[in-house]
Amino acid sequence: MTETYALEATHLTKSFPGVKALDRVSLRLKPGEVHALLGENGAGKSTLIKILTGVHRADDGTIAIDGRDREISSPIEAMAAGIGVVHQERNVVPEFTVGENIVLSRMPRRAGRVDWNTVRSEAKRCLALLDLSIDPDTPMTRLSAAQTQLVEIARGLYTETNVLLLDEPTASISANEADRLFTVVRRLREQGKAVLFVSHKLEEVFAHCDTVSVLRDGKAVLESSPLHSHSRDEIVDIMVGRALAALEVPDRVIDDSAPAVLEMRGVATSVGHHDVSLAVRSGEILGLYGLVGAGRTELARSILGLDRITAGSLEVRGSAVTIRSVRQALQDHRIGYVTENRKEEGVFLGQSVARNIAVTVWAKLERALGFVSTKSERSLGATFVGDLDIRVSSQSQLVGELSGGNQQKVSLAKWLAAKTEILIIDEPTVGIDVRTKRSFYDLIWRLADEGLAILLISSDLAEMVTLADRIAVMDQFAITGELDNTHDYDSMSQSIIRLIHGTQVA
Amino acid sequence: MTPETQQHGVVRRVIATPRFFLAIVIIALVIFFGSVKPAFFSGPFVIAPLLTSVAIFTVVGLAQMMVLSIGHMNLAVGQMASFGAMFMGMSYDLWKLPLLVGLGIGLVAGAAVGGLSGWLVARTGVNSFIVTLAMSFALIGLVPTAYSALATGSAFIAKPSGLDVIGRDSFASFCFAGYCGPNAIPIIVVPAIVVMLIVGYLYARTRLGRELLMTGSNVKAATLSGIPTGRRIVLAHALSGLLAALAGFFLASSTGSFTPGIGDEFMLQSFVGPILGGTLLAGGYISVSGTFLGIVLTLLIRKGLDLFGVGIETLNVLLGLILIIALSTDRIRLLARRRSVKRVQQTDALLIEGNPL
Numbered sequence: 102m103t104e105t106y107a108l109e110a111t112h113l114t115k116s117f118p119g120v121k122a123l124d125r126v127s128l129r130l131k132p133g134e135v136h137a138l139l140g141e142n143g144a145g146k147s148t149l150i151k152i153l154t155g156v157h158r159a160d161d162g163t164i165a166i167d168g169r170d171r172e173i174s175s176p177i178e179a180m181a182a183g184i185g186v187v188h189q190e191r192n193v194v195p196e197f198t199v200g201e202n203i204v205l206s207r208m209p210r211r212a213g214r215v216d217w218n219t220v221r222s223e224a225k226r227c228l229a230l231l232d233l234s235i236d237p238d239t240p241m242t243r244l245s246a247a248q249t250q251l252v253e254i255a256r257g258l259y260t261e262t263n264v265l266l267l268d269e270p271t272a273s274i275s276a277n278e279a280d281r282l283f284t285v286v287r288r289l290r291e292q293g294k295a296v297l298f299v300s301h302k303l304e305e306v307f308a309h310c311d312t313v314s315v316l317r318d319g320k321a322v323l324e325s326s327p328l329h330s331h332s333r334d335e336i337v338d339i340m341v342g343r344a345l346a347a348l349e350v351p352d353r354v355i356d357d358s359a360p361a362v363l364e365m366r367g368v369a370t371s372v373g374h375h376d377v378s379l380a381v382r383s384g385e386i387l388g389l390y391g392l393v394g395a396g397r398t399e400l401a402r403s404i405l406g407l408d409r410i411t412a413g414s415l416e417v418r419g420s421a422v423t424i425r426s427v428r429q430a431l432q433d434h435r436i437g438y439v440t441e442n443r444k445e446e447g448v449f450l451g452q453s454v455a456r457n458i459a460v461t462v463w464a465k466l467e468r469a470l471g472f473v474s475t476k477s478e479r480s481l482g483a484t485f486v487g488d489l490d491i492r493v494s495s496q497s498q499l500v501g502e503l504s505g506g507n508q509q510k511v512s513l514a515k516w517l518a519a520k521t522e523i524l525i526i527d528e529p530t531v532g533i534d535v536r537t538k539r540s541f542y543d544l545i546w547r548l549a550d551e552g553l554a555i556l557l558i559s560s561d562l563a564e565m566v567t568l569a570d571r572i573a574v575m576d577q578f579a580i581t582g583e584l585d586n587t588h589d590y591d592s593m594s595q596s597i598i599r600l601i602h603g604t605q606v607a
Numbered sequence: 608m609t610p611e612t613q614q615h616g617v618v619r620r621v622i623a624t625p626r627f628f629l630a631i632v633i634i635a636l637v638i639f640f641g642s643v644k645p646a647f648f649s650g651p652f653v654i655a656p657l658l659t660s661v662a663i664f665t666v667v668g669l670a671q672m673m674v675l676s677i678g679h680m681n682l683a684v685g686q687m688a689s690f691g692a693m694f695m696g697m698s699y700d701l702w703k704l705p706l707l708v709g710l711g712i713g714l715v716a717g718a719a720v721g722g723l724s725g726w727l728v729a730r731t732g733v734n735s736f737i738v739t740l741a742m743s744f745a746l747i748g749l750v751p752t753a754y755s756a757l758a759t760g761s762a763f764i765a766k767p768s769g770l771d772v773i774g775r776d777s778f779a780s781f782c783f784a785g786y787c788g789p790n791a792i793p794i795i796v797v798p799a800i801v802v803m804l805i806v807g808y809l810y811a812r813t814r815l816g817r818e819l820l821m822t823g824s825n826v827k828a829a830t831l832s833g834i835p836t837g838r839r840i841v842l843a844h845a846l847s848g849l850l851a852a853l854a855g856f857f858l859a860s861s862t863g864s865f866t867p868g869i870g871d872e873f874m875l876q877s878f879v880g881p882i883l884g885g886t887l888l889a890g891g892y893i894s895v896s897g898t899f900l901g902i903v904l905t906l907l908i909r910k911g912l913d914l915f916g917v918g919i920e921t922l923n924v925l926l927g928l929i930l931i932i933a934l935s936t937d938r939i940r941l942l943a944r945r946r947s948v949k950r951v952q953q954t955d956a957l958l959i960e961g962n963p964l
């Protein structure tokens with residue numbers, strides 16, 4: 102007897118100019134299974150999901166739902182076929198409220214009018230599934246990147262679907278928030294729904310998925326294999342296409358007597374921080390850990406003058422400063438800031454890769470009459486396309502055409518190019534694949550060895566414990582403690598969790 | 608990539624642009640008009656006036672393109688032109704200043720009102736549409752009032768020496784060893800070409816031009832990349848005002864007097880040119896040559912239909928239609944631009960693989 106699949110895609114092929122994003126890829130999702138779709142940045146995962154949801158059309162191949170062939174040529178048809186999705190890129194309408202965004206795909210109506218009470222109650226229901234207490238009337242613009250991501254997930258849960266496709270839903274949220282999502286996923290599995298899950302965080306993949314498929318350069322290199330018959334390293338090797346050496350954490354020597362280059366003393370801000378004291382020395386990586394909404398990004402923004410510091414002092418290289426803009430931070434104080442929000446604040450989707458990377462260094466490349474040579478721009482770009490292994494068909498490719506992870510690399514590259522002395526990095530490896538993460542870690546260590554002072558904000562605890570020299574923990578807009586990093590994941594994570602919950606209990 | 612494949616790439620890239628399409632249509636129209644009405648090729652009566660208006664309106668189009676590059680609009684181009692021109696007229700008529708000094712004063716005046724709009728937009732965050740609309744109303748009131756108070760007969764007619772050379776002469780008046788230049792080519796094309804080259808250089812080669820485009824592409828990301836976006840917005844609007852005033856000067860020099868109605872015809876044309884030529888309304892992408900070709904096309908249609916005796920009202924209806932087509936293709940073009948970039952890359956890739964495409 103042949104099994105019926107909740108969703109069966111056969112030999113899907115899709116070419117974009119210059120790249121075959123999918124090459125005869127098949128995917129089978131059984132009812133009641135959580136299926137991991139893995140692969141490096143640019144492997145074709147999002148393209149596959151976009152084809153299954155009618156965003157793109159396949160050049161070739163068929164899709165069957167519950168054993169019957171279906172044409173899916175628009176997102177509406179995908180919805181009608183019972184396919185729900187959370188896309189990798191945010192698709193919210195910033196002018197709308199949280200509630201409106203959640204029910205956008207099907208506005209509740211009564212007598213031809215939008216039924217606002219149902220909008221609110223439905224939105225509340227979806228948010229409650231994720232244990233979220235955001236008021237449905239909050240405007241989207243007031244949410245952080247992580248909260249936006251959570252709303253996006255809530256929206257994916259709004260309509261009843263038999264198949265739920267999740268494209269890196271956990272990329273920009275921390276483990277706690279992700280756990281609530283997995284509770285929902287487990288419930289869906291019990292109800293016999295099929296879930297496809299894309300992630301670069303292998304820990305959660307192994308903890309929550311049953312089956313795995315792997316894409317590499319647009320080809321399926323592993324199709325619907327039981328996940329637990331593989332080891333983690335095996336999966337990584339399959340994704341990369343060769344054996345990947347284990348990550349070596351270097352022995353870093355920090356000169357404790359060196360003066361701090363960036364220091365905050367008793368800082369309070371207009372957005373609600375109080376009594377924040379921090380210091381980063383040259384050559385040091387200070388991690389700033391906390392839950393979503395703890396106020397870490399906001400602290401970075403206030404260092405850059407995007408939010409106001411109302412009390413205390415900010416000192417750069419020993420002298421108190423007032424910074425009013427990123428430009429001033431860059432030019433006068435050599436401070437760079439990699440945003441957590443690549444699509445809105447990090448990259449210029451309609452501009453070339455070369456320009457996206459060179460934007461911070463035009464002032465340096467500038468010659469007489471404001472002349473900037475395209476050649477110097479490109480040679481700079483080539484360095485980073487190489488170093489970070491950014492998958493582009495050429496440097497004149499528009500960044501909007503790159504895969505999500507590759508866009509993230511571009512957003513990072515422009516600040517590495519700026520060669521600042523102090524670098525604030527906010528969630529740098531969101532959506533970046535395992536291999537690139539390693540080369541990125543190596544790069545960060547190298548930069549720190551060269552004397553760069555780094556303030557690292559990350560919700561990825563493993564990343565924190567790997568990269569940072571010291572870890573400061575923030576909760577509710579205040580620093581609750583600081584730890585020397587022993588690089589031992591278990592003991593560090595326990596101490597950190599204690600620091601977070603310590604204040605919540607108190 | 609071998610040089611040969613690179614050449615293929617270049618050729619394809621050129622073919623894929625709206626510029627190429629415009630050029631084809633323009634050539635076809637010239638052949639059509641010329642063969643049906645041979646009078647079309649009469650140098651001093653048709654071609655020379657046509658080139659004069661092309662020169663003037665290209666500058667008008669570039670004035671609008673400046674603000675389009677940052678994703679803004681300038682609905683007051685016409686009024687900024689008449690405002691700048693008014694200062695030139697006053698310089699010549701009331702203060703008896705020489706040509707270039709008066710020109711400089713007028714350009715500064717144009718840049719100042721433009722800069723003021725830009726400052727208001729940057730400062731208040733109000734949409735440039737609204738700010739420049741308000742600006743145009745203010746100037747519509749101000750300029751004629753100033754003229755009726757200061758000018759005799761509501762126009763400044765004093766001409767400094769050299770004004771007619773720019774606005775009225777052709778190369779026929781430049782003779783060397785008994786040979787004179789063609790009378791079909793007016794002198795005014797020279798400064799217009801210089802302006803095109805400068806604006807082209809600004810966007811293609813300089814930091815400032817790139818920063819304007821980045822601001823247009825994503826203003827938040829631009830601010831967070833260290834670009835002083837507020838100042839760039841002011842600059843774009845100021846340059847828009849300056850070019851508008853320059854266009855006003857060109858128009859006045861060709862008609863021979865400075866009047867309050869100088870920019871009345873500018874606004875519609877200023878959008879048609881850039882948008883037909885591929886400049887995106889949303890910002891982040893411009894084309895100088897496209898703006899030029901867009902202007903040539905619309906003026907050519909105007910001139911050609913004029914020869915057939917079609918009235919000005921019909922012409923305006925037609926111009927409106929062209930604008931609608933241009934605007935609705937704006938969005939399509941945004942997609943097509945992406946696609947064309949890709950198509951080029953695809954062919955490059957095929958060629959690299961040795962596929963004899």
Ligand SMILES: Nc1ncnc2c1ncn2[C@@H]1O[C@H](COP(=O)(O)OP(=O)(O)OP(=O)(O)O)[C@@H](O)[C@H]1O
Pocket residue numbers: 117118120121122140141142143144145146147148149189492501502503504505506507532534949
């Ligand atoms: N609209 C597009 N135009 C051109 N190329 C595209 C487009 N969308 C995707 N691609 C290309 O297709 C390939 C696959 O991209 P895709 O987004 O599917 O990768 P992914 O596996 O989701 O990667 P990531 O982990 O970074 O999200 C990439 O090389 C990308 O550059």
Ligand SMILES: [Mg+2]
Pocket residue numbers: 146147148189268504505506
């Ligand atoms: Mg993706």
